[in-house]
Amino acid sequence: MNNNSISPTKPRRLKDVHQWDKTTEIAIIGYGGAGACAAITAREAGADVIIFELASAGGGSTALSSAEIYLGGNGGTRVQKACGHEDSTVDMFNYLKLCAGEQGDVEKIKIYCDESVGHFNWLCEKGVTFKDSELKDRAIVATTDDGLLYTGNEQAWPFKEIAKPAPRGHNLYVKGDNGGPLLMKILMGNVARLSIPVEYDSRALTLIQDDEKEVHGIVIRQDGQECNIRASKGVILCAGGFVMNQDMLKRYAPQLSRCNSPIGNPGDDGAGILMGMGAGGAAINMHEGLTTLPFYPPASLTFGIFVNASGQRFINEDCYHSRVGNFCLRQPEDKIYLVFSIDDTSKLEEASFLSAEIAGTGESIEELEEELALPRSALVQSLAFYNEYAAQGEDPKFHKSAEWLKPIKGPYAALDCTPGRGAMYAMFTLGGLDTLPTGEVLTSKREIIKGLYAAGRTTAGVPRRGDGYASGISIGDATFFGRMAGKTAANS
Amino acid sequence: MNNNSISPTKPRRLKDVHQWDKTTEIAIIGYGGAGACAAITAREAGADVIIFELASAGGGSTALSSAEIYLGGNGGTRVQKACGHEDSTVDMFNYLKLCAGEQGDVEKIKIYCDESVGHFNWLCEKGVTFKDSELKDRAIVATTDDGLLYTGNEQAWPFKEIAKPAPRGHNLYVKGDNGGPLLMKILMGNVARLSIPVEYDSRALTLIQDDEKEVHGIVIRQDGQECNIRASKGVILCAGGFVMNQDMLKRYAPQLSRCNSPIGNPGDDGAGILMGMGAGGAAINMHEGLTTLPFYPPASLTFGIFVNASGQRFINEDCYHSRVGNFCLRQPEDKIYLVFSIDDTSKLEEASFLSAEIAGTGESIEELEEELALPRSALVQSLAFYNEYAAQGEDPKFHKSAEWLKPIKGPYAALDCTPGRGAMYAMFTLGGLDTLPTGEVLTSKREIIKGLYAAGRTTAGVPRRGDGYASGISIGDATFFGRMAGKTAANS
Numbered sequence: 004m005n006n007n008s009i010s011p012t013k014p015r016r017l018k019d020v021h022q023w024d025k026t027t028e029i030a031i032i033g034y035g036g037a038g039a040c041a042a043i044t045a046r047e048a049g050a051d052v053i054i055f056e057l058a059s060a061g062g063g064s065t066a067l068s069s070a071e072i073y074l075g076g077n078g079g080t081r082v083q084k085a086c087g088h089e090d091s092t093v094d095m096f097n098y099l100k101l102c103a104g105e106q107g108d109v110e111k112i113k114i115y116c117d118e119s120v121g122h123f124n125w126l127c128e129k130g131v132t133f134k135d136s137e138l139k140d141r142a143i144v145a146t147t148d149d150g151l152l153y154t155g156n157e158q159a160w161p162f163k164e165i166a167k168p169a170p171r172g173h174n175l176y177v178k179g180d181n182g183g184p185l186l187m188k189i190l191m192g193n194v195a196r197l198s199i200p201v202e203y204d205s206r207a208l209t210l211i212q213d214d215e216k217e218v219h220g221i222v223i224r225q226d227g228q229e230c231n232i233r234a235s236k237g238v239i240l241c242a243g244g245f246v247m248n249q250d251m252l253k254r255y256a257p258q259l260s261r262c263n264s265p266i267g268n269p270g271d272d273g274a275g276i277l278m279g280m281g282a283g284g285a286a287i288n289m290h291e292g293l294t295t296l297p298f299y300p301p302a303s304l305t306f307g308i309f310v311n312a313s314g315q316r317f318i319n320e321d322c323y324h325s326r327v328g329n330f331c332l333r334q335p336e337d338k339i340y341l342v343f344s345i346d347d348t349s350k351l352e353e354a355s356f357l358s359a360e361i362a363g364t365g366e367s368i369e370e371l372e373e374e375l376a377l378p379r380s381a382l383v384q385s386l387a388f389y390n391e392y393a394a395q396g397e398d399p400k401f402h403k404s405a406e407w408l409k410p411i412k413g414p415y416a417a418l419d420c421t422p423g424r425g426a427m428y429a430m431f432t433l434g435g436l437d438t439l440p441t442g443e444v445l446t447s448k449r450e451i452i453k454g455l456y457a458a459g460r461t462t463a464g465v466p467r468r469g470d471g472y473a474s475g476i477s478i479g480d481a482t483f484f485g486r487m488a489g490k491t492a493a494n495s
Numbered sequence: 496m497n498n499n500s501i502s503p504t505k506p507r508r509l510k511d512v513h514q515w516d517k518t519t520e521i522a523i524i525g526y527g528g529a530g531a532c533a534a535i536t537a538r539e540a541g542a543d544v545i546i547f548e549l550a551s552a553g554g555g556s557t558a559l560s561s562a563e564i565y566l567g568g569n570g571g572t573r574v575q576k577a578c579g580h581e582d583s584t585v586d587m588f589n590y591l592k593l594c595a596g597e598q599g600d601v602e603k604i605k606i607y608c609d610e611s612v613g614h615f616n617w618l619c620e621k622g623v624t625f626k627d628s629e630l631k632d633r634a635i636v637a638t639t640d641d642g643l644l645y646t647g648n649e650q651a652w653p654f655k656e657i658a659k660p661a662p663r664g665h666n667l668y669v670k671g672d673n674g675g676p677l678l679m680k681i682l683m684g685n686v687a688r689l690s691i692p693v694e695y696d697s698r699a700l701t702l703i704q705d706d707e708k709e710v711h712g713i714v715i716r717q718d719g720q721e722c723n724i725r726a727s728k729g730v731i732l733c734a735g736g737f738v739m740n741q742d743m744l745k746r747y748a749p750q751l752s753r754c755n756s757p758i759g760n761p762g763d764d765g766a767g768i769l770m771g772m773g774a775g776g777a778a779i780n781m782h783e784g785l786t787t788l789p790f791y792p793p794a795s796l797t798f799g800i801f802v803n804a805s806g807q808r809f810i811n812e813d814c815y816h817s818r819v820g821n822f823c824l825r826q827p828e829d830k831i832y833l834v835f836s837i838d839d840t841s842k843l844e845e846a847s848f849l850s851a852e853i854a855g856t857g858e859s860i861e862e863l864e865e866e867l868a869l870p871r872s873a874l875v876q877s878l879a880f881y882n883e884y885a886a887q888g889e890d891p892k893f894h895k896s897a898e899w900l901k902p903i904k905g906p907y908a909a910l911d912c913t914p915g916r917g918a919m920y921a922m923f924t925l926g927g928l929d930t931l932p933t934g935e936v937l938t939s940k941r942e943i944i945k946g947l948y949a950a951g952r953t954t955a956g957v958p959r960r961g962d963g964y965a966s967g968i969s970i971g972d973a974t975f976f977g978r979m980a981g982k983t984a985a986n987s
Contacts, residue, residue, distance in 0.1 A: 012775055012938040016706050105749035214508050250941075254779050254929065257597035280939050283504055283773065287746050290782045313892035315807050318827075333825070335810075378884075378891030384876055392870075399870030400805035437746065446504040447772050449742075 009222065009229070011277035014212040017219050024230035027053045029492050030221050031239045032207045032275060035063020036070075036478055037459030037485035038241035039190035041442075043129070044489030046197045050236055052489075054194070055205040055223050057242075057270045061194075062187045064243055064267045064431075064460070065478055069144040070182035071154050071172035072482070073475035077120035081127075082150040082173060085135035090169040092116050098157060098166040102471025106288055108463070114440045115465050115483055122483045123173065130189045132176040141302035143324060143356060144474070145174040145182075155473025159322045160402035162471075172475045186478070207274060210238060210282045210455070218282060218454035237454040237492040239442065241485060242275025243267065244432040244460035246292075251276075255289040255434060261332055261422045262294050262430035271431070275461035279436040282455055285447035288463040289434030293472045296328030296420060296428055297356035298341055305407045307343030308389055309420070312336035314372065314381025316389065319403040328429075329469035332422055340375055340417040342382070348416065359426035362419035371415045386411060431477075433469070435462040442488025454495075456488040501714065501721070503769035506704040509711050516722035519545045521984050522713050523731045524699045524767060527555020528562075528970055529951030529977035530733035531682035533934075535621070536981030538689045542728055544981075546686070547697040547715050549734075549762045553686075554679045556735055556759045556923075556952070557970055561636040562674035563646050563664035564974070565967035569612040573619075574642040574665060577627035582661040584608050590649060590658035594963025598780055600955070606932045607957050607975055614975045615665065622681045624668040633794035635816060635848060636966070637666040637674075647965025651814045652894035654963075664967045678970070699766060702730060702774045702947070710774060710946035729946040729984040731934065733977060734767025735759065736924040736952035738784075743768075747781035747926060753824055753914045754786050754922035763923070767953035771928040774947055777939035780955040781926030785964045788820030788912060788920055789848035790833055797899045799835030800881055801912070804828035806864065806873025808881065811895040820921075821961040824914055832867055832909040834874070840908065851918035854911035863907045878903060923969075925961070927954040934980025946987075948980040 009015070029045050031038045034056035045052045054061075074080055076092035083090050096116040100107055127133070133150035145152050154172030156162045175182040194201065204225065211220040211231060220233040245251040246267040252259055265271075280286050298304055308316050309327065311334040318330040331339045340362055365371030372382040390410035392399055398408055420426045435457070437445045442456040458464075459481035466476045501507070521537050523530045526548035537544050546553075566572050568584035575582050588608040592599055619625070625642035637644050646664030648654045667674040686693065696717065703712040703723065712725040737743040738759040744751055757763075772778050790796055800808050801819065803826040810822045823831045832854055857863030864874040882902035884891055890900055912918045927949070929937045934948040950956075951973035958968045 010938070010940055010942060012940050012942060013708060019706075105752055106746075214511075216505060251939075254598075254777075260597055277939050280777070281775065285746075285772070286939075287781075289779075313808075315892070316805075330827075335822075380880065381892060384880060388872065388876060400807070400873060446502070447743075447769050447778075448502055448504050450502060450504060 009208050011209050011274055012281040014210040014282050015222055017211055017213040020211055020231045022231065023233040026233040027051045028234065028236040029239060030055060030232050030234035031241055032221065033063060033241035033243060033270070034061035034201060035241060035243060035459060035481065036065030036186065036190065037481040038063070039187070039194055040482045040485035041239045041241055041458055041489035042199050043190065043193050043197060044486040045493040046199050048490055048493035050493035052199050054199060054201040055207060056201060056203050057206050059203050061191050061201065064271060065481065066183045066187040067268055068183040068478055069180050069474065070186040070478050071145060071152065071174050071475035072126070073154065073171050073473050073479040074119045074123045074173050075169055075171035076116045080120050080123040080173065082133050082135050083169060086137040086151050088169045090171065091167070094166040094169065095119065095171065098162055099465060101162060101165055102155070102473065103465065103467040104471060106467045111440050111465050115480065125486070129193050131186060133173050134176045137170060141299055141305060143297045143299065144180045146179055148176050148178050150174055150176065154475050156323045156326055156471065158404065160319050172473070207242065207278065210278050212282055216283050216452055218452060236495050237456055239488045239492055240275040240279055240436070240457040240461045241459045242461050243271040244435060245271060245273030245276055246431040247271045248273040256292055256432055258290070258332070259292045259294065259430045262428035264427050264429040266429050266431045275457065276435050279444055279455065279457055279461065283446050283452055284444040284455065285437045286435060287437045288467055291433040291468055292430045293325055293433060294328045294332055294428055294430045294469045295325040296331055296426065297324050298327065298420065299324065303347040304341060304343055306347050306409060307341050307411065310340050310342055310382060310385060312338035314377040314385055316385055316401055319398065319401040321403050321407045323473065325472040326470050331420060332428065337421055337423070339420040341420050342371065342411070342415060342417045344411045345414045345416050346412065357427055359418040359420050360424070362417045364414065364416045366414050368413065368415055371417060375417055432460065433463065433466055435460060438462045440484070440487060441491040442484060443491060456492050458485040458488045501700050503701050503766055504773040506702040506774050507714050509703055509705040512703055512723050514723065515725040518725040519543045520726065520728040521731060522547060522724050522726035523733060524713065525555060525733035525735060525762070526553035526693060527733060527735060527951060527973065528557030528678065528682065529973040530555070531679065531686055532974045532977035533731045533733055533950055533981035534691050535682065535685050535689060536978040537985040538691050540982055540985035542985035544691050546691060546693045547699060548693060548695050549698050551695050553683050553693065556763060557973065558675045558679040559760055560675040560970055561672050561966065562678040562970050563637060563644065563666050563967035564618070565646065565663050565965050565971040566611045566615045566665050567661055567663035568608045572612050572615040572665065574625045574627050575661060578629040578643050580661045582663070583659070586658040586661065587611065587663065590654055591957060593654055593657055594647070594965065595957065595959040596963060598959045603932050603957050607972065617978070621685050623678060625665050626668045629662060633791055633797060635789045635791065636672045638671055640668050640670050642666055642668065646967050648815045648818055648963065650896065652811050664965070699734065699770065702770050704774055708775050708944055710944060728987050729948055731980045731984055732767040732771055732928070732949040732953045733951045734953050735763040736927060737763060737765030737768055738923045739763045740765040748784055748924055750782070750824070751784045751786065751922045751924070754920035756919050756921040758921050758923045763952070767949065768927050771936055771947065771949055771953065775938050775944055776936040776947065777929045778927060779929045780959055783925040783960055784922045785817055785925060786820045786824055786920055786922045786961045787817040788823055788918060789816050790819065790912065791816065795839040796833060796835055798839050798901060799833050799903065802832050802834055802874060802877060804830035806869040806877055808877055808893055811890065811893040813895050813899045815965065817961050817964040823912060824920065829913055829915070831912040833912050834863065834903070834907060834909045836903045837906045837908050838904065849919055851910040851912050852916070854909045856906065856908045858906050860905065860907055863909060867909055924952065925955065925958055927952060930954045932976070932979060933983040934976060935983065948984050950977040950980045
């Protein structure tokens, strides 16, 4: 490597630091949800903290999100209880464990569930408000000010088989899809109240490490100058994921390249993950991401069926849009259609997120099948099977809930949800640094790197798979484990 | 991290080396196919080389393999030509590119194809012999001494659509499944001929690196003693993959845990990858592996159909067993049956690898469907559709070749290929260090780490996915890129 270049993959050696430009106890890199919560918690625990933010303002990707914070268990949050949902920690744990699949971090899921109501209460103490009301629509985001909604696969097979469903998406008390900006405004108000210094336009370049791999600070570029920042209790990387880094996406999560709409802010360039890796941290789960196909609202499209190039169904359509999108992307051939009865589309214009074209219509299913160029009688057969059972409220092949089952009758139409043909496939990354629940960054042998912490999408957290994603779980994870990292660093 | 422990994730600092116990130009870690070829090439280029091997004998996982080396293009190898197969470099490239999918390393695939016949000739020069004859059976491994066979998906859809098929598996001139031991015997004979020292029972512990991340040597444990080995031209990691490291598998390739039969030797413990990561190297493609369901021979089972819990087909059954296995593992529910006509099972006892139980039999398909507890009429419908088209030599849903299409007639039987119920799902890892085709190890920003090289399954090479695996591609990749690394290091 070039001796003179400064690269996140090459930490500055402590002995090469001849002067500290600034000294604090905890340096926090990134001012989104994770960074803000880490800062508040560390400061309240008595530590000196500085936040360094790449952009000219705080917020990060949290401020861009809907911030439907995923919380529950412990008998239920105040909002869950008010809306008549008793929620057990065991159900929440079993649900999230199935969501994360084989790559789940059971320790993180456990503590997240155990302390979830505590986190709800902490957020409320900090000034976050939730209305004690439930939005009962099948929605992608809450545009009402209701405090609670289903944001995952809780009511869908196979999740409902292993855990009693409860809505856990907690939506801030604000009209429209404005939870993220409000959440960050409230958290940033707390940062200001605690007089925590925030330095903007500050790009973190690389960590400062001694020969034993302990982290002592970080190099920050401000006004074109490199500054050595000493952080005597540690550095907390809260610098987002890597969805905006084309090179990292290509190398680490190539299958996400089939999506057409990255979700994130320009700072999600992977710098936090790269710096952590450069310091010896292990990045795990790097191939996974949230992918999503927002095919509802209108919820009535859930009465339709998704078919692939074989004219076969492949999923229970009442799953959350993220799981459906993931299954679509995984079909071996490039043809995905959502087939439905025109009767169910009175509100089709509501499908404003999806941007899918009508691929075909037909008075008869044979006509539609031909128009879609599916194998002759394949769709006819799939529909006949589906309709026969749907009439009895059953879906023996894919277990869609009876609520969404009725025979699909002509005239028919199909939306083209084939990846690459215009339908919106959004995505962000779910891989990052391997950390303990405390926020301590681990090597590939799971040794702790002293003085280095991380939280939010810079880490591999509670959410691990698009197949089991629930909206609000990233913000929940980022804010909760941001607090954990802040506390651990402050007490170190 | 503990100051006193020696860990692959913490390279020894050059300045902490007070004495060199041994000095060479190139230290090669691991004496399998990659290490042997790296050593031979480096020595022939004039470099001093020492091979350090963990075990008490050489061979590595190459010696455990069938060693059907995947080679072709350039008009064809001698064997391909003799068997009447003209093979173009473009076809081989297009084929391997589709095999590797979005995560493919185009540079590696290109040079591998361009120089593939050269590699065949090199192997022949070193004493490897291939008979100019083709085995035409649909086989998992060649048990005859024929020199050539199909070992991938070349003749199956969609591969046959983008590249003219040619058999590229080159089987050594030896009876039985004995290619791997013979290949290693020949390569080790060359190592001996060149008087390259090999030190056995030598465990590599960690790399020796300076503050600029250049690698200067490696710490080896021999007879309980740590030895500092100076390697003035570099260290080449040829230490295998991580299929035998449960902890790494769980963290990096959790989905492989559904397989029940790891392929490899105890040295495939990931140590090479961990040392490379510890020195700042990036590990990529870590979630991928070869998985395989060896459902043939007898080839006649290819006339059958695989169905999942929905009673639906999901693949063209004439694909290579590895692709079929991967698709089986990916089905959302845990039921996989291979349904066939009892008429096609006169040789069922030949299916010695598969170890699958008979899940059900039936005079009629309705009877079998019920016995398999599939949704009523689902299998009946799938078979009716299949048979109708098969009678015409067509498979519009999955594109199985006409050669393997005929209506399936009763009495019927089904083999239980459900993962976890006894059928053999074998696997090894396809993730590892990111390297240039030259063997130079790269950081996560793709900077070259001076003095560090890698080859074989310690790297992410030409094969990247179980979906597109071909037998012989790992041995081909390991031996070819072993040579490349040896040459680059020798000329450094």
